[in-house]
Amino acid sequence: xxxxxxxxxxxxxxxxxxxxxxxxxxxxxxxxxxxxxxxxxxxxxxxxxxxxxxxxxxxxxxxxxxxxxxxxxxxxxxxxxxxxxxxxxxxxxxxxxxxxxxxxxxxxxxxxxxxxxxxxxxxxxxxxxxxxxxxxxxxxxxxxxxxxxxxxxxxxxxxxxxxxxxxxxxxxxxxxxxxxxxxxxxxxxxxxxxxxxxxxxxxxxxxxxxxxxxxxxxxxxxxxxxxxxxxxxxxxxxxxxxxxxxxxxxxxxxxxxxxxxxxxxxxxxxxxxxxxxxxxxxxxxxxxxxxxxxxxxxxxxxxxxxxxxxxxxxxxxxxxxxxxxxxxxxxxxxxxxxxxxxxxxxxxxxxxxxxxxxxxxxxxxxxxxxxxxxxxxxxxxxxxxxxxxxxxxxxxxxxxxxxxxxxxxxxxxxxxxxxxxxxxxxxxxxxxxxxxxxxxxxxxxxxxxxxxxxx
Amino acid sequence: xxxxxxxxxxxxxxxxxxxxxxxxxxxxxxxxxxxxxxxxxxxxxxxxxxxxxxxxxxxxxxxxxxxxxxxxxxxxxxxxxxxxxxxxxxxxxxxxxxxxxxxxxxxxxxxxxxxxxxxxxxxxxxxxxxxxxxxxxxxxxxxxxxxxxxxxxxxxxxxxxxxxxxxxxxxxxxxxxxxxxxxxxxxxxxxxxxxxxxxxxxxxxxxxxxxxxxxxxxxxxxxxxxxxxxxxxxxxxxxxxxxxxxxxxxxxxxxxxxxxxxxxxxxxxxxxxxxxxxxxxxxxxxxxxxxxxxxxxxxxxxxxxxxxxxxxxxxxxxxxxxxxx
Numbered sequence: 001x002x003x004x005x006x007x008x009x010x011x012x013x014x015x016x017x018x019x020x021x022x023x024x025x026x027x028x029x030x031x032x033x034x035x036x037x038x039x040x041x042x043x044x045x046x047x048x049x050x051x052x053x054x055x056x057x058x059x060x061x062x063x064x065x066x067x068x069x070x071x072x073x074x075x076x077x078x079x080x081x082x083x084x085x086x087x088x089x090x091x092x093x094x095x096x097x098x099x100x101x102x103x104x105x106x107x108x109x110x111x112x113x114x115x116x117x118x119x120x121x122x123x124x125x126x127x128x129x130x131x132x133x134x135x136x137x138x139x140x141x142x143x144x145x146x147x148x149x150x151x152x153x154x155x156x157x158x159x160x161x162x163x164x165x166x167x168x169x170x171x172x173x174x175x176x177x178x179x180x181x182x183x184x185x186x187x188x189x190x191x192x193x194x195x196x197x198x199x200x201x202x203x204x205x206x207x208x209x210x211x212x213x214x215x216x217x218x219x220x221x222x223x224x225x226x227x228x229x230x231x232x233x234x235x236x237x238x239x240x241x242x243x244x245x246x247x248x249x250x251x252x253x254x255x256x257x258x259x260x261x262x263x264x265x266x267x268x269x270x271x272x273x274x275x276x277x278x279x280x281x282x283x284x285x286x287x288x289x290x291x292x293x294x295x296x297x298x299x300x301x302x303x304x305x306x307x308x309x310x311x312x313x314x315x316x317x318x319x320x321x322x323x324x325x326x327x328x329x330x331x332x333x334x335x336x337x338x339x340x341x342x343x344x345x346x347x348x349x350x351x352x353x354x355x356x357x358x359x360x361x362x363x364x365x366x367x368x369x370x371x372x373x374x375x376x377x378x379x380x381x382x383x384x385x386x387x388x389x390x391x392x393x394x395x396x397x398x399x400x401x402x403x404x405x406x407x408x409x410x411x412x413x414x415x416x417x418x419x420x421x422x423x424x425x426x427x428x429x430x431x432x433x434x435x436x437x438x439x440x441x442x443x444x445x446x447x448x449x450x451x452x453x454x455x
Numbered sequence: 456x457x458x459x460x461x462x463x464x465x466x467x468x469x470x471x472x473x474x475x476x477x478x479x480x481x482x483x484x485x486x487x488x489x490x491x492x493x494x495x496x497x498x499x500x501x502x503x504x505x506x507x508x509x510x511x512x513x514x515x516x517x518x519x520x521x522x523x524x525x526x527x528x529x530x531x532x533x534x535x536x537x538x539x540x541x542x543x544x545x546x547x548x549x550x551x552x553x554x555x556x557x558x559x560x561x562x563x564x565x566x567x568x569x570x571x572x573x574x575x576x577x578x579x580x581x582x583x584x585x586x587x588x589x590x591x592x593x594x595x596x597x598x599x600x601x602x603x604x605x606x607x608x609x610x611x612x613x614x615x616x617x618x619x620x621x622x623x624x625x626x627x628x629x630x631x632x633x634x635x636x637x638x639x640x641x642x643x644x645x646x647x648x649x650x651x652x653x654x655x656x657x658x659x660x661x662x663x664x665x666x667x668x669x670x671x672x673x674x675x676x677x678x679x680x681x682x683x684x685x686x687x688x689x690x691x692x693x694x695x696x697x698x699x700x701x702x703x704x705x706x707x708x709x710x711x712x713x714x715x716x717x718x719x720x721x722x723x724x725x726x727x728x729x730x731x732x733x734x735x736x737x738x739x740x741x742x743x744x745x746x747x748x749x750x751x752x753x754x755x756x757x758x759x760x761x762x763x764x765x766x767x768x769x770x771x772x773x774x775x776x777x778x779x780x
Contacts, residue, residue: 272763273473278755280721284740285481285748292490379611386613387722392741406615413623427616435611442607 004073006085010309012236012316013067019239020064039368041184043447050186051193052436052443058197059433063232066093069305089305093228099209100228103138105220108412111421112211114140114149139212153207160206164198215421218408223422226400227429233401234433237316237385238378244320245377249327250370254362256328257335258354264332271325279322280391286318287311287393308396315388315395319381327373334366368448375441379434386430402426463767467760471544474756479540482745488515488535491745495552513550513746514538539749548750552742557750561732567637568719568731570647575654576716579662580709582655584702587666592693594671603667609660617657618726625649635728650723666705673701703773711766714758718751 030036043049071085094101108117115133122134135141140149172191179187204213204224214223256267274282294300294307301307338344339362347357382402388394389403390410397404409422492509493501510516515535522533532538539549548557590602626634632649673679674697682692719733728734732751739747 269469269473273470273477276470276756276759276763277474277477277752278718278759281736281748281752281755285478285745285752288740288743288745288748289481289486291743292486292494295494296490383613386615390615391721391737402613406613406619410615410619413619413627418623423619427613430613431611431616434613435608438607438611 004083004085005070006073008069008071008089008305010069010306011313012240012309013069015240015243015313016064016067016236019243039448041182043443044185046443046446047186047189048439049443049447050190052440054190054193055197055432055436056440058201059231059235059436062093062228063235065096066091066229066232068092087303089303097205097208097225097228099138100222100225103212103222105136105139105212105216106134107216107218107220108419109136109139109212109216109220111213111215111223112140112149112153112207113215114143114146117419136212138210139216140210142210153211156207156210157203160203161199163206164195164202167202168195168198214425217405217422218412223405223425226405226422227425229400230402230405230426230429231433233312233395233399234382234385234430236312237319237395238381238437240313240316241320241323241381242374242377244317245324245327246370246374248320248324249373250331250363250366252324253328253331254335254358254366257332257337258339258358258362260336260339267328267332271328274322275325277322280388280393282322283315283318283388284391284393286321287315287388290314304396304398308399311396312399315385319384323377327370330369330373331366334369335362338362338365368450372441372445372448375437375444379437379441382430382434382437386426402430459771460764460768463764467764470760471756474753475540475543478749478752479536482749483519483535483539488513491515494743539746543750543753549746551739551747552744557747560735561750561754564719564730564732564735565717566731567643567729568724568733569716570643571650571654571723571729571731572716572719574647574651575658575720576709576712578651579655579658580705583659583662583666584705586659586663587670588693588698590663590667591670591674591697592689594674603664606660606664606667609656610664612657612660614657614722617653618722621649621653621656622726635726637727637729646727646729650727650729654720654723666701669704670697670701673697707766707769707773710769711762714761714765715755717758718755 030040044053069089069091071087071089074084074086106116106120109115110117113136115135118133119131120134121129122132123129140146140152143149143152168191171194175187175191179185207213208222208224212222212224214227216222217226252267252271256264290311294311301310344357344361347361352360385394385401386403386406389401390407394403395401405422405426409419409426412419413423488510489506492506492515496505496509507516517533517535517538520534520536525533542549546558548561551557551560586602590599593599593602622634625631626649632645635646637643637646679692679696682696683689687695717732719731719736721733721737723729724731724733725737735747736751738744739751
């Protein structure tokens with residue numbers, strides 16, 4: 001086994017890790033500043049916040065392990081030969097679960113199936129051939145007798161559950177000192193949620209080596225693998241979009257409210273104009289234009305992965321560009337109110353510069369609105385990705401996402417019997433992610449919004 | 456009043472000009488007509504003559520902004536900007552990729568779009584307001600709590616799931632209505648029932664949650680406390696005072712949406728095969744028909760601006776404190 005590898009840093013990888021670093025920096029800053037720490041403590045005092053943050057952390061961990069791309073070194077027969085790297089770009093997630101992408105079947109197979117979904121011509125031992133459901137290459141291939149399947153699944157699943165229980169116990173012990181230090185947080189709820197996540201994911205992961213736990217799709221790829229890969233795409237769209245949205249919305253919104261006059265008029269004009277164009281059409285037009293650009297400049301994109309990645313990044317940029325107007329309008333109103341208050345007027349009287357007033361006095365006082373808007377936007381963006389991919393202006397068709405999964409599986413609902421597992425998996429994972437994000441966003445809003453505290 | 460309306464209409468003109476410039480930049484400057492031709496005709500092995508022919512057929516072979524070869528006004532008129540962008544202001548949309556006139560196509564498709572959008576809007580409003588009122592009436596009880604949980608759960612489900620799931624259960628398993636299609640007159644009814652129900656159901660989550668907060672905000676006001684102190688029954692407080700006053704922000708909010716109903720619904724129409732404007736837009740996106748897209752962008756912005764105008768007007772109508780300065 002050759003362990004050499006070549007890193008392939010994709011744009012979205014770099015930005016995602018930068019974002020993680022930024023959030024970590026923000027967390028460190030929060031721990032130093034009592035008023036920020038108090039706001040977050042209020043958030044985590046809610047049971048839903050503790051529960052959903054566990055679920056969201058699991059999603060983030062999966063997508064972060066899926067955000068380290070590299071090419072494995074190929075094994076060469078001649079020792080003096082040039083070092084060659086595989087054309088396929090792998091991630092840490094692939095490395096951890098290699099069987100998921102290696103075990104690909106011919107076509108559709110149901111969850112936990114041992115045979116293909118449709119009949120094929122099979123050579124029988126006697127030289128004859130017959131139409132029957134052929135055995136899968138990997139799914140349940142270790143079974144000598146297919147009748148043992150249920151018992152085998154129960155045994156392996158039970159073992160995985162035991163492991164999950166052990167992990168759960170260890171996590172509980174490890175959490176104890178932390179829980180003593182921060183007594184306000186709902187650790188019990190978080191621990192129970194972690195147990196639930198383990199109870200679902202451990203058997204799925206444990207059985208995924210021998211079975212296709214969520215079935216396979218049209219080209220025989222494991223649906224569970226696709227669902228795990230889709231998490232990264234969703235998170236990228238939900239988070240990187242804010243990188244574009246935030247500077248535009250914050251900068252322009254605050255400036256419009258603070259400077260008033262012609263600056264306000266100009267900024268209001270810009271955001272009314274952009275907002276008046278139907279968002280889907282603006283996105284569609286921009287994505288089609290980018291498609292034209294990519295098609296006419298193929299030399300800029302050496303591999304499919306790089307092209308798909310750039311298209312994903314561009315989609316984030318376009319989504320951010322169409323959705324900053326809401327935040328800008330909110331912040332303009334808030335800055336308008338703030339700039340009339342005494343402490344801002346005092347700052348003017350002291351001769352503090354505009355730049356400094358904006359940065360030191362206005363922006364920190366609208367920060368809670370920004371945070372609330374960012375977490376609230378996340379779930380909407382995840383849902384929007386699926387719709388855009390259905391319309392054909394979402395991510396690149398070669399990128400695995402919930403949208404592309406739904407899009408390629410939706411016609412199979414008309415088959416008899418129905419191929420339901422791809423759709424069900426995509427919708428199920430998406431529902432859990434969006435529900436967790438929505439509940440967490442509610443908790444953040446309740447913790448940060450001063451009006452809620454007074455009520 | 457008339458002066459106010461006129462001022463607001465004039466204010467809309469620069470916004471439309473801005474939309475026009477953005478679409479022009481997006482469709483003609485960032486990518487030249489040559490690129491579009493290559494995309495339509497296939498990128499590989501396309502001859503220069505084929506591109507010229509494609510451009511000539513669609514009138515894309517003119518200069519962008521200034522035609523030096525022409526004389527008089529034609530210097531400005533005989534350009535892509537004038538022919539393709541300025542003409543939109545007089546609702547001259549030109550021809551689609553398949554040669555049909557976009558204007559007459561849009562007129563034919565507005566009917567089916569409205570046949571779905573209007574019932575979804577009205578029934579949805581009724582259902583959301585009733586559900587929100589129910590939650591607000593039983594606030595701080597488990598009825599309210601489970602209602603909010605239901606709303607958040609329904610918000611977290613993708614619209615695609617409502618459509619695909621609804622089609623599968625109602626049409627395929629139960630055979631109650633046809634899966635997709637459209638017909639003239641009353642025969643259309645059986646095709647419209649399911650899309651309308653799905654449209655209403657998928658909007659319940661966010662809609663009634665939003666209205667619930669509006670109701671609760673209203674219920675915390677002083678006049679409500681006064682009404683209770685007078686000894687009014689809770690139902691009288693809710694229906695005579697809170698409902699009436701909370702309907703003001705709800706209805707003025709709805710006014711902004713009404714013009715956009717003409718645009719139809721993208722997903723519903725394309726899934727149910729309804730020949731409306733939403734389906735037309737999706738088809739145009741998938742066929743990369745830029746002429747249709749340009750027209751829809753323009754119509755969408757006009758309708759949005761009309762919505763803004765109507766909202767401002769409705770505020771002045773329902774709230775006498777707002778002066779028309």
